[in-house]
Amino acid sequence: MPKIGVFVCWCGSNIAGTVDVEAVSEAMKTVPGVVFSTNYQYMCSAAGQKMIADAIHEYHLDGIVVASCSPRMHENTFRKTAQAAGLNPYMVEIANIREQCSWIHKDKEEGTRKAIVLAKAAVAKLLHNQPLQAGTSAVTKRCLVIGGGIAGIQTALDVANAGYEVDIVEQRPTIGGRMAQLDKTFPTLDCSACILTPKMVEAAQNEKIRIISYAKVEKVEGFVGNFRATIRKKARFIDENKCTGCSLCMQKCPSKKGRDEFNMEMNNRPAIYIPFAQAIPNVAVIDPEQCIKLKSGKCGLCEKVCSAGAINYQQKDELLEREYGAIVVATGFRPMDPSPLNELGYAENKDVITSLELERLMNAAGPTKGTLLRPSDLKHPREIVFIQCVGSRCDENTNRGKPYCSKICCMYTAKHAMLIRDKYPDTNVHVFYIDVRTPGKNFDEFYRRAVEQYGVDYIKGMVGKVAREGDKLMVRGSDLINNRQVEIAADLVVLATAIEPDPSARSIGTMLTASMDTNDFFTEAHAKLRPVESPTAGIFLSGVAQGPKDVPETVAQASAAASKVIGLLAKDHLVTNPCVALSDELLCNGCSQCEKVCPYGAITYENREVRGPGVREVRRVARVNPAVCQGCGACTVTCPSGAMDLKGFTNQQIMAEVDAICL
Amino acid sequence: MDQNTRFLTETVLRISGVDPRKCMKCGKCSGTCPNYDAMEYHPHQFVSMVENGLIEQLMNSNAVYLCLGCMACVERCPRHVAPGKLVGALAQLKLRKQDGNHKGGNDIAAMADEKVPQQLLMAAMRKYRK
Ligand SMILES: Cc1cc2nc3c(=O)[nH]c(=O)nc-3n(C[C@H](O)[C@H](O)[C@H](O)COP(=O)(O)OP(=O)(O)OC[C@H]3O[C@@H](n4cnc5c(N)ncnc54)[C@H](O)[C@@H]3O)c2cc1C
Ligand code: SF4
Ligand code: SF4
Ligand code: SF4
Ligand code: SF4
Numbered sequence: 202m203p204k205i206g207v208f209v210c211w212c213g214s215n216i217a218g219t220v221d222v223e224a225v226s227e228a229m230k231t232v233p234g235v236v237f238s239t240n241y242q243y244m245c246s247a248a249g250q251k252m253i254a255d256a257i258h259e260y261h262l263d264g265i266v267v268a269s270c271s272p273r274m275h276e277n278t279f280r281k282t283a284q285a286a287g288l289n290p291y292m293v294e295i296a297n298i299r300e301q302c303s304w305i306h307k308d309k310e311e312g313t314r315k316a317i318v319l320a321k322a323a324v325a326k327l328l329h330n331q332p333l334q335a336g337t338s339a340v341t342k343r344c345l346v347i348g349g350g351i352a353g354i355q356t357a358l359d360v361a362n363a364g365y366e367v368d369i370v371e372q373r374p375t376i377g378g379r380m381a382q383l384d385k386t387f388p389t390l391d392c393s394a395c396i397l398t399p400k401m402v403e404a405a406q407n408e409k410i411r412i413i414s415y416a417k418v419e420k421v422e423g424f425v426g427n428f429r430a431t432i433r434k435k436a437r438f439i440d441e442n443k444c445t446g447c448s449l450c451m452q453k454c455p456s457k458k459g460r461d462e463f464n465m466e467m468n469n470r471p472a473i474y475i476p477f478a479q480a481i482p483n484v485a486v487i488d489p490e491q492c493i494k495l496k497s498g499k500c501g502l503c504e505k506v507c508s509a510g511a512i513n514y515q516q517k518d519e520l521l522e523r524e525y526g527a528i529v530v531a532t533g534f535r536p537m538d539p540s541p542l543n544e545l546g547y548a549e550n551k552d553v554i555t556s557l558e559l560e561r562l563m564n565a566a567g568p569t570k571g572t573l574l575r576p577s578d579l580k581h582p583r584e585i586v587f588i589q590c591v592g593s594r595c596d597e598n599t600n601r602g603k604p605y606c607s608k609i610c611c612m613y614t615a616k617h618a619m620l621i622r623d624k625y626p627d628t629n630v631h632v633f634y635i636d637v638r639t640p641g642k643n644f645d646e647f648y649r650r651a652v653e654q655y656g657v658d659y660i661k662g663m664v665g666k667v668a669r670e671g672d673k674l675m676v677r678g679s680d681l682i683n684n685r686q687v688e689i690a691a692d693l694v695v696l697a698t699a700i701e702p703d704p705s706a707r708s709i710g711t712m713l714t715a716s717m718d719t720n721d722f723f724t725e726a727h728a729k730l731r732p733v734e735s736p737t738a739g740i741f742l743s744g745v746a747q748g749p750k751d752v753p754e755t756v757a758q759a760s761a762a763a764s765k766v767i768g769l770l771a772k773d774h775l776v777t778n779p780c781v782a783l784s785d786e787l788l789c790n791g792c793s794q795c796e797k798v799c800p801y802g803a804i805t806y807e808n809r810e811v812r813g814p815g816v817r818e819v820r821r822v823a824r825v826n827p828a829v830c831q832g833c834g835a836c837t838v839t840c841p842s843g844a845m846d847l848k849g850f851t852n853q854q855i856m857a858e859v860d861a862i863c864l
Numbered sequence: 865m866d867q868n869t870r871f872l873t874e875t876v877l878r879i880s881g882v883d884p885r886k887c888m889k890c891g892k893c894s895g896t897c898p899n900y901d902a903m904e905y906h907p908h909q910f911v912s913m914v915e916n917g918l919i920e921q922l923m924n925s926n927a928v929y930l931c932l933g934c935m936a937c938v939e940r941c942p943r944h945v946a947p948g949k950l951v952g953a954l955a956q957l958k959l960r961k962q963d964g965n966h967k968g969g970n971d972i973a974a975m976a977d978e979k980v981p982q983q984l985l986m987a988a989m990r991k992y993r994k
Binding site for chain 2: 590594595596598633661662663664665666677679680684
């Protein structure tokens with residue numbers, strides 16, 4: 202019988218407060234197979250680990266059970282300890298007597314009893330453990346960044362500057378994301394384009410970076426270090442290598458009814474267009490919904506005026522197959538549509554706009570060339586009302602919006618109010634707010650400046666109704682501080698709408714098996730300690746795709762994600778998890794059920810000669826690719842003939858645990 | 865909180881199904897209320913008064929009668945609090961105390977004239993038919 206050592210941890214008072222650790226280590230001494238059992242204050246400390254190593258040598262242990270915290274916390278620590286002392290690291294089992302016992306119980310007697318049962322189960326399993334050897338897999342030294350906003354650009358630049366290749370896949374015709382649409386940026390009020398454009402150019406000029414714009418990732422296979430992606434590059438009907446970005450075609454195109462997405466659809470653009478002057482790549486794209494030639498075969502004007510001969514009406518979508526070692530999700534956000542909040546009248550009134558629309562109205566390259574004119578009659582607004590928290594901070598049981606605080610709107614509203622008061626001192630600005638949230642460096646000072654220096658009228662309360670009366674918008678809201686209801690005859694109403702993840706995020710999450718929260722933001726591997734990694738190995742998170750952020754935070758997170766990517770790509774080989782599935786060909790009848798449930802595509806079938814007691818025939822049997830299998834166990838529970846087993850978690854091991862608990 | 869206040873508060877919370885702790889004090893309800901100026905206390909105050917043991921003060925104010933029962937505040941509250949239901953519940957309690965001297969549907973119809981807004985009629989039915 203194997204010789205087993207048991208080590209019970211107090212975790213300070215975390216475990217010892219609710220579990221009699223002395224009683225547990227005493228009880229374990231009587232369990233068959235256990236030759237040594239002890240307890241200690243902190244098993245994970247250097248002294249605790251030494252205690253384990255010494256016992257392994259002294260008692261010639263074949264395996265150890267550590268009764269401590271969750272294996273997610275310290276399984277690796279103790280595996281390393283065991284390995285250093287000459288044991289196979291997979292001869293270590295953790296009995297989780299903290300999260301599954303001391304933390305959830307109050308009664309010490311019951312807690313102690315349960316801890317003993319859990320430790321016994323771990324011993325029962327360990328008696329069936331086999332030493333396992335980890336394999337290795339090679340790493341493709343290239344990174345895929347999905348989304349070319351400031352997050353994706355920053356990650357790509359950092360990874361490329363470390364010497365690795367990066368592909369940026371951007372769904373729109375240009376990179377730049379939302380930041381390209383902003384006018385000035387808080388808290389320093391520098392012009393957004395002036396700080397973003399150099400980065401876009403740098404990305405375009407970096408020879409390690411390939412920008413694949415107007416494209417979508419369609420399929421991703423493989424695993425950390427070895428992803429294979431299929432990318433659909435949509436037809437833009439332009440030869441990217443020939444187009445010089447002269448924009449002559451835009452001027453000549455007779456079809457001018459396309460909605461200008463870059464200007465939040467507040468004006469029209471031609472069927473052939475370059476989203477904005479600093480677009481990267483600076484090449485045109487034809488909107489097939491609007492182009493007369495593509496719809497009816499007539500026109501063809503742009504082809505005639507294009508001296509570079511770049512127009513190609515026959516261009517088709519292109520499929521690229523690329524390999525990557527790491528994938529970064531930087532899919533960003535869009536503002537929520539406030540139309541369903543009908544009391545605010547966004548759908549009916551042209552002069553009720555969102556903050557992002559206001560950014561375009563204030564931008565020199567926007568539909569009004571930077572002069573603030575209201576959309577309905579192009580008059581200067583003299584009375585402007587801002588409403589914060591529109592669609593943010595709502596209870597899940599209402600249909601009014603998101604449960605979270607969108608985090609950036611307090612600051613950009615203060616920015617908008619301040620910029621307007623600065624440029625148009627004769628314009629009154631009122632801001633309805635619930636709280637003003639300014640927890641950033643120089644943020645509160647910024648907001649106070651809006652109030653004290655620029656005289657912005659902050660009203661604590663919310664707006665109940667916006668209704669058109671003549672050419673005014675009557676805004677009725679509460680003024681909680683003065684305990685009254687106020688009514689303001691406004692010319693323009695600006696809604697600080699909640700931000701939500703890009704609508705494509707959910708499908709990207711499914712494709713990558715990267716977990717997401719209920720709001721479709723990507724989830725980090727650990728909220729505090731691993732904030733830029735997805736729980737799925739090899740997937741990293743950058744920017745607003747992970748949660749609401751302003752530009753400085755986005756850039757910081759983007760660089761953090763890049764450093765994780767670099768750490769991965771710097772390795773030539775990765776150690777693979779040996780706890781993978783294995784099919785017993787004598788039991789397998791080739792039914793194909795396991796292939797259907799495997800989320801990683803690790804299972805294939807082959808015709809193989811099967812030999813066993815009384816059998817010798819060629820049969821179709823399942824084969825698991827151990828480099829691809831992630832050890833999730835879906836196949837083992839699906840297999841109707843019990844052929845599929847998971848190394849390190851065999852049916853035999855699990856049944857032994859169950860028996861130890863129940864018998 | 866004395867015993868009577870506690871009893872009253874618990875009863876009103878039970879009848880109305882309102883959880884005042886969910887209120888984030890945004891004032892959307894009071895920004896919405898069409899009868900705001902007539903009422904001594906306002907929708908957002910209903911919630912904090914009940915929460916802070918001032919329920920009797922609220923019960924003795926005119927808000928209990930002047931709330932139109934339009935439910936605009938209930939509809940628009942982003943936190944699912946329903947302040948209008950609180951005064952609704954208080955009104956019910958007051959009427960019950962008065963030993964069934966409430967008006968029936970026919971009485972109300974007889975009392976109504978053309979100038980009474982439809983909304984008020986609806987609200988009256990809601991209240992006095994209980
Ligand atoms: C009105 C407003 C004002 C603001 N003002 C400021 C300010 O003054 N200062 C400040 O610091 N911050 C400001 N912000 C916040 C700032 O816009 C964000 O922090 C920043 O844009 C986040 O960058 P990102 O790259 O994460 O996301 P995004 O800018 O949204 O970029 C994401 C990119 O990914 C692409 N993408 C999405 N899905 C896919 C897909 N499936 N495949 C390929 N590509 C995809 C998108 O097309 C986009 O280009 C403001 C935001 C708003 C709404
Ligand atoms: S062919 Fe299409 S894109 Fe070109 S000018 Fe005519 S309508 Fe415009
Ligand atoms: S950042 Fe400010 S405006 Fe935006 S949701 Fe949060 S509190 Fe409301
Ligand atoms: S609208 Fe709701 S959350 Fe806001 S103050 Fe009124 S009751 Fe409270
Ligand atoms: S239900 Fe009563 S308190 Fe609420 S908005 Fe209507 S009148 Fe005002």
